[in-house]
Amino acid sequence: MSKQKWLWITLIILLASTIPGIVERWNTETENNTYEIAVPYQEIDQLATDHEDVDTEAILSSLKKSGLNTVSISPLSLNWMEDQDMITIYNEQELNNALRFSGQEETIDTEEKGYYITQPKDAYFNKLINEKLQPSSITINGQAFYFIEKETELLSQNIAYNEETLKKVKAQGLHYMFRAENTNQFWNQKNVDQLIELKDTNTTNLLFYGEDVIGYPNMEAVEKWTNQLTNVGYHFYSIEFSHQKGLQTVARNTDYNTIRLHSMDLNNKTLSENIDQAARAVKERNIRSIFFHIQAGDPVESLENANAFIEGVHDKLASNFQQGTPKPFSEINTPTWMLAILFITGILFTGLVSSVINNRKWMIASVVFMTLLVIGYFLTGRLFLIQGFALIIAIIAPIYAVLSTINIGEKQLGRITLHYLKALGITFTGIIIVIGLLNGNAFITGFEVFRGVKLVYLIPILFVGVFLFWREMLKLLHVPVKYWHLAVIFIIGAIGIYYITRTGNGATVSDIELMIRSTLEGWLYVRPRTKEFLIGFPFYLLAIYVIGRNRLLGKFLIIPGSIGFLSIMNTFTHLHIPLHISLLRTAYSIVLGYILGLLLILIYRKCVPFITKRIRREWV
Secondary structure, three states, rough: OOOOHHHHHHHHHHHHHHHHHHHHHHHHHHHHOEEEEEEEHHHHHHHHHHHOOOHHHHHHHHHHHHHHOEEOOOOOOHHHHHHHOOOEEEEEHHHHOHHHHHHHHHHHOOOOOOOEEOOOHHHHHHHHHHHHOEEEEEEEEEEEHHHHEOOOOOOOOEEOOOOHHHHHHOOOOOEEEEEEEOHHHHHHHHHHHHHHHOOOOOEEEEEEEEOOOOOOHHHHHHHHHHHHHHHOOOEEEEOOOOOOOOOHHHHHHHHOOEEEEEEEEEEOOOOHHHHHHHHHHHHHOOEEEEEHHHOOHHHHHHHHHHHHHHHHHHHOOOOEEEEOOOOOOOOOOOHHHHHHHHHHHHHHHHHHHHHHOOOOOHHHHHHHHHHHHHHHHHHHHOOOHHHHHHHHHHHHHHHHHOOOOOOOOOOOHHHHHHHHHHHHHHHHHHHHHHHHHHHHHHHHHHHHOOOHHHHHHHHHHHHHHHOOHHHHHHHHHOOOOHHHHHHOOOOOHHHHHHHOOOOOOOOOOOHHHHHHHHHHHHHHHOOHHHHHHHHHHHHHHHHHHHHOOOHHHHHHHHHOOOOOHHHHHHHOOOOOOOOHHHHHHHHHHHHHHHHHHHHHHHHHHHHHHHHHHHHHHOOO
């Protein structure tokens, strides 16, 4: 038995011993299948104000019947009380002007800067102002006022959570999440104290809003308040595509016991698009809270749209998820011995890949470099070292998968299929190493990520192209440059730029492609990636068939053919996507790509001889 086969047997045994870690992640993701739909209370309150026929309680009841789970509660301010006509706020000059014609203007000391606030009739809000702001009382012209010394942003300052609102929400059997904004240290402490006081079974989760978390940039305060809130049972939301300052510290202090939230505005898309977006977020990106903003416009239509949205999302997710109050993922534990095995496997795999170059010095250098990364990680514990190790594996796996399976052309279907499976097996070896190393709650919650996604898309395809056409490229260096050479370079560059811009979340997608994607999702639950089953795998299979007959054409075909393998590697490096979703998506791509590849081979076999005969007949 050859040395390389012994290495592969060793690799397989080592990888098999790490499978329990991957199974643990699988179970953690599939067992956490409770999600919620949430809406801000202030938008419900505003809708009731705009709606002539229904009040807040009726809207809450209507949304609850449709399946609303949670309402977000923001703290109130003096400005909010004034908007609700509970109080009227004057500064010293405004009140003095108002009293000028009543003969009472001398009772106002315009040198004393502050706010004169009419005392609210509601006993609860009267008590709230007294307790939170401790104003002095003054009677002017028979009217009772509170006086508060002027303070920056006092009127917009969040002073307390409205317990009357909590009672309304509880009465409907709804859960609620508190929203907390970072202000100054004095009011932050007051808000934290009230949050601790209000903690009960109806609320377990806390959502920060604004650009940062409570206490930031004072990290000692962030840690102190995080610990206080965690100790009474609060969990924290992380908003997808939002990078709140200080949230990384909160996550690390709580062992990443956070809940992924997707925020969306129903004004931005059609009803069906909004439903698809929400359902996709839950099933494909480990989102467990859909937080939506009510559509603006006619209040009757807005309420109907909100109800239809909630019902539509629940219908889409009913078969695999359940409604309720979401919880953080259970802890995923990757022991040190498992990391060590994965590192050893990665080093051995790197040695195998280096054999493609057929240069002993390169092989030794690559193995030594990977070993140094491992030693550095165990000495320092720095995450970027393990991320760098995983990036190298992710780059070299698709390269090795392609280059080790296309040297000899094959005619028989069985042999072509065997090469296809071998290339997939090599790629999945790299995938298992990568997802095994980058395993844990930090990664599935999105706080820590795989670094170098663009490099995985770019380097393998460039390396394969240079490796296959190295001799031809050297010859071109001695050929005079012609205009058509420049045109070819321009076309290749344009294709490359388009290819890179199509990667990532910001890629532009046409309406037709969106429709096709939606249709595929409806049929298959998750859609396979088009670059895999339409381009990569079919061209790879055709290249295996062609390269024995027409080596130059086969080498050209293998370049787009490598896209399939680097793309499935990329699929699994999106660590916030559930493992079973990535596996299902990849399985679809493998099967569909295989079928289309065989179809391309059939077309080639039928068409090329016919075209060749016609050319010879016409030109020879």
